[in-house]
Amino acid sequence: xxxxxxxxxxxxxxxxxxxxxxxxxxxxxxxxxxxxxxxxxxxxxxxxxxxxxxxxxxxxxxxxxxxxxxxxxxxxxxxxxxxxxxxxxxxxxxxxxxxxxxxxxxxxxx
Amino acid sequence: xxxxxxxxxxxxxxxxxxxxxxxxxxxxxxxxxxxxxxxxxxxxxxxxxxxxxxxxxxxxxxxxxxxxxxxxxxxxxxxxxxxxxxxxxxxxxxxxxxxxxxxxxxxxxxxxxxxx
Numbered sequence: 001x002x003x004x005x006x007x008x009x010x011x012x013x014x015x016x017x018x019x020x021x022x023x024x025x026x027x028x029x030x031x032x033x034x035x036x037x038x039x040x041x042x043x044x045x046x047x048x049x050x051x052x053x054x055x056x057x058x059x060x061x062x063x064x065x066x067x068x069x070x071x072x073x074x075x076x077x078x079x080x081x082x083x084x085x086x087x088x089x090x091x092x093x094x095x096x097x098x099x100x101x102x103x104x105x106x107x108x109x110x
Numbered sequence: 111x112x113x114x115x116x117x118x119x120x121x122x123x124x125x126x127x128x129x130x131x132x133x134x135x136x137x138x139x140x141x142x143x144x145x146x147x148x149x150x151x152x153x154x155x156x157x158x159x160x161x162x163x164x165x166x167x168x169x170x171x172x173x174x175x176x177x178x179x180x181x182x183x184x185x186x187x188x189x190x191x192x193x194x195x196x197x198x199x200x201x202x203x204x205x206x207x208x209x210x211x212x213x214x215x216x217x218x219x220x221x222x223x224x225x226x
Contacts, residue, residue: 048215097158097160097164
């Protein structure tokens with residue numbers, strides 16, 4: 001069974017930068033997995049941030065950026081704001097119509 | 111304006127069946143997925159349907175759930191049979207950005223509770 005591992009939690013200061021990662025239990029993440037990233041405030045529907053590794057969804061500020069770092073997908077938040085405090089999930093397309101969500105990272109801004 | 115509105119959730123006994131609907135507006139349902147979130151847990155992809163009718167399922171629901179669309183109603187469905195307690199979750203429908211294997215629009219979710 002494929003497991004996508006994310007950091008359980010991260011703390012960042014207002015105005016600071018944080019990079020979240022998404023790794024495969026076996027193997028390296030590449031653009032061929034079309035990594036995407038979603039933000040979810042508890043009790044609300046997910047909001048799309050990034051798809052196809054580094055394409056920002058409509059209306060998403062350029063403070064959010066996606067990339068491949070080493071063997072993982074990465075989401076970088078620069079100039080963190082209080083409103084960025086949320087859960088963040090990565091998703092990989094595994095082929096044959098199958099998607100897998102990461103374990104999620106809770107980001108605290110303080 | 112793109113909009114997705116789910117309905118059909120509720121309380122159902124183990125072993126029962128339920129059909130969720132996701133009414134779409136502002137686009138034609140072609141590449142769609144269902145994603146769920148159990149209480150206090152993370153997001154889990156459940157099923158996808160592509161233009162042409164190809165369907166895909168997570169192992170956890172394969173053989174029990176069926177995804178479909180009705181183009182005349184521009185609506186996505188999830189037929190859920192043989193429901194188990196572990197199927198309890200908020201179910202979201204999501205639109206895939208064609209060719210990108212990512213989702214851009216999400217519904218507000220509908221809660222399914224499987225309990226006796």
